[in-house]
Amino acid sequence: MKTLTVELGDRSYPIFIGQGLMGDAELVKPYVKGQQVLIVTNTTVAPLYLEKCKQAFADFNVQSVVLPDGEEYKNLETLNLVFDELIGKRFDRSCTLIALGGGVIGDMTGFAAAAFQRGVNFIQMPTTLLSQVDSSVGGKTGVNHPLGKNMIGAFHQPECVVIDTETLNTLEDRQLSAGLAEVIKYGLIQDPEFFEWLEANIEKLLAREPEALAYAIERSCQDKADIVAKDEKEAGLRALFNLGHTFGHAIEAGMGYGKWLHGEGVSAGSMQAVYMSKLLGNLTQADETRIQALFERAKLPILPPSVAEMSNDKFLGLMAGDKKVQAGTIRLVLLKSIGQAYVTGDYPQELLEKTLTDWR
Numbered sequence: 001m002k003t004l005t006v007e008l009g010d011r012s013y014p015i016f017i018g019q020g021l022m023g024d025a026e027l028v029k030p031y032v033k034g035q036q037v038l039i040v041t042n043t044t045v046a047p048l049y050l051e052k053c054k055q056a057f058a059d060f061n062v063q064s065v066v067l068p069d070g071e072e073y074k075n076l077e078t079l080n081l082v083f084d085e086l087i088g089k090r091f092d093r094s095c096t097l098i099a100l101g102g103g104v105i106g107d108m109t110g111f112a113a114a115a116f117q118r119g120v121n122f123i124q125m126p127t128t129l130l131s132q133v134d135s136s137v138g139g140k141t142g143v144n145h146p147l148g149k150n151m152i153g154a155f156h157q158p159e160c161v162v163i164d165t166e167t168l169n170t171l172e173d174r175q176l177s178a179g180l181a182e183v184i185k186y187g188l189i190q191d192p193e194f195f196e197w198l199e200a201n202i203e204k205l206l207a208r209e210p211e212a213l214a215y216a217i218e219r220s221c222q223d224k225a226d227i228v229a230k231d232e233k234e235a236g237l238r239a240l241f242n243l244g245h246t247f248g249h250a251i252e253a254g255m256g257y258g259k260w261l262h263g264e265g266v267s268a269g270s271m272q273a274v275y276m277s278k279l280l281g282n283l284t285q286a287d288e289t290r291i292q293a294l295f296e297r298a299k300l301p302i303l304p305p306s307v308a309e310m311s312n313d314k315f316l317g318l319m320a321g322d323k324k325v326q327a328g329t330i331r332l333v334l335l336k337s338i339g340q341a342y343v344t345g346d347y348p349q350e351l352l353e354k355t356l357t358d359w360r
């Protein structure tokens, strides 16, 4: 087992990474406050892992709530099912919630924990690659609104993150690829050595070679933890994790939540950001080709929906609602080079429109 730490002073917490950690009662016991535990999961993950997860909390009064599965259910209505359970079963302020599932479950459980009785503890038990490398770490929680992704939420850090890499054995190939989009993101924004490692090892990751997966998860979590420690609430630096997301979130909302996976939106959206970075003279054609090749080898889309499916105006309308918008300016994460990203609202509007038109 590897242990990393998200350094946040007296709110610092560990990320445990290893095979078969799910049912380990001794590992999680110190992070459970009180006696009442509510495991939040969904209809796909429950038959696979709920019983095993319950074993880890056998010393407590453990209950569970099973939500419908899908990005289209990441909303206030579904969140209310968690509150129904907490309030109906008289959970008190000293309870602990467990997020057992992918990023949708993690974001919703974290938000429920942030809001229930103004804040209770929670533990992340991520079971998708995407949630193990990204969403379980850093305390961004929330739900979607029809007009925009993650528009309602809170920063609320977990007590610990338990990454059982064995859970990836049951994940669909498409979901594994979606997780790789966020892994590649770390290389692009801040870790050029990791980008090179990914170029050399992407097929091993697709083949789920345990050593390669463990390394990619550890390195991603370390990269994420480093920036979260410096900028927990996204005053600046943390916004780099949004590479490809201003475009990608627009695709997810515009096409209807669940049609495009989050990682697929990030992949196509990152290529839109790459193309725009090339137009600005930051990246060469060779850089663009190299980045595109890695996303393609990871079996990810590099083009957004067609103009017929999603017009430039629709894109721009949704992008204008992004959380990084300042004084009406759409701020984007662009690349200076492979491994160096920056946030800017200072670009000619025609360049954004050219990107939306050309990169299809």
Ligand SMILES: NC(=O)c1ccc[n+]([C@@H]2O[C@H](COP(=O)([O-])OP(=O)(O)OC[C@H]3O[C@@H](n4cnc5c(N)ncnc54)[C@H](O)[C@@H]3O)[C@@H](O)[C@H]2O)c1
Pocket: 042, 044, 045, 048, 069, 070, 071, 074, 101, 102, 103, 104, 105, 107, 127, 128, 129, 130, 131, 134, 135, 136, 137, 138, 139, 140, 141, 149, 150, 167, 168, 169, 170, 171, 172, 175, 178, 179, 262, 263
């Ligand atoms: N909070 C953050 O920092 C952050 C970061 C990145 C993404 N996100 C959010 O995370 C969400 C995407 O997360 P995701 O990609 O994990 O999607 P997801 O949670 O929808 O999970 C993908 C699918 O895999 C299933 N699944 C989960 N674990 C499984 C397993 N071990 N075996 C088989 N099937 C399994 C799920 O039931 C679901 O059908 C988006 O809502 C995105 O906005 C949040």
Ligand SMILES: O=C(O)C(=O)C[C@@H](O)[C@H](O)[C@H](O)COP(=O)(O)O
Pocket: 134, 138, 140, 149, 150, 182, 234, 238, 239, 241, 242, 245, 323
């Ligand atoms: O942790 C972060 O910060 C991120 O931006 C990680 C992203 O991968 C993730 O998709 C996040 O939910 C997007 O944040 P948002 O603030 O744009 O909703």
Ligand SMILES: [Zn+2]
Pocket: 134, 182, 245, 262, 266
């Ligand atoms: Zn993301």
